[in-house]
Amino acid sequence: MLKIGITGGIGVGKTVVCRMFAILGVPVYDADTRAKWVMRYDEALKQELTDAFGPETYTQEGELNRTYLAKTAFHDPQKLALLNSLVHPHVGNDFEHWVEAQSSAPYVIKEAALMYESESWRQMDEIIVVSAPLEVRIKRVLQRDPHRTQHDIEAIIGKQLKEEDKKARAQHIIYNDDQQLVIPQVLKLHELFISKK
Structure with missing residues (x-):
């Protein structure tokens, strides 16, 4: 395909x-929307993000703490690069699984x-x-x-x-x-x- x-x-x-x-x-696969979903529900990625940015990365309810992550990573080029290096491979895998489900397109x-x-x-x-x-x-x-x-x-x-x-x-x-x-x-x-x- x-x-x-x-x-x-x-x-x-x-x-x-x-x-x-x-x-x-x-x-159409919207990578930004799916990245948010993956960051919320992919347990392996959640662990990687918590290890990299600390326990405040997620709330007690398991929601991504966007405010904390933005404050921590977005103004530091090295931390932003780290964040991207963790998230992008998981989004890439999610995309490949999604493509498999679109076989008739x-x-x-x-x-x-x-x-x-x-x-x-x-x-x-x-x-x-x-x-x-x-x-x-x-x-x-x-x-x-x-x-x-x-x-x-x-x-x-x-x-x-x-x-x-x-x-x-x-x-x-x-x-x-x-x-x-x-x-x-x-x-x-x-x-x-x-x-x-």
């Missing part, structure tokens, strides 16, 4: 593009913001990068997440792989720049992927 990765920085519109593929009947999509950074692009046959100009991305995120400031968004963008680097490594680019229609771009790729089945 063909495995297609969709990636791109914050505010490019990955989720919108993935919804379009889902409407066409393509199974012509192809599947994995949406992940950190596809290159996490090395999960290696599990994919082809990569689509969703692209949008920086000012459009900032405007979208400010509208979507009113609690974030422009400074917050620029800091997130600064930590992500540069868009030009992502585009250079991808087989396909969808331009979601408010100038070009996205649906025809999605339909064209859909037909291409089906033809490769």
Whole structure:
């Protein structure tokens, strides 16, 4: 089965593009949502995270203590790298099990913001990068997440792989720049992927 990765920085519109593929009947794996699930229910990962970041990583009820983990890891590059190195392999395994359950689909999509950074692009046959100009991305995120400031968004963008680097490594680019229609771009790729089945 063909495995297609969709990636791109914050505010490019990955989720919108993935919804379009889902409407066409393509199974979509949302890596961010599944990572949260895996961190909550994968007992081996819970133990690894507790060993790495301390008993406060989970509440007494077994819920992930996101506030504590964010405060502990997100502002320390080494701890963030450690967190990612623990979580990403478990998400990769979860994705492989999910793919096995999609046997009737012509192809599947994995949406992940950190596809290159996490090395999960290696599990994919082809990569689509969703692209949008920086000012459009900032405007979208400010509208979507009113609690974030422009400074917050620029800091997130600064930590992500540069868009030009992502585009250079991808087989396909969808331009979601408010100038070009996205649906025809999605339909064209859909037909291409089906033809490769």
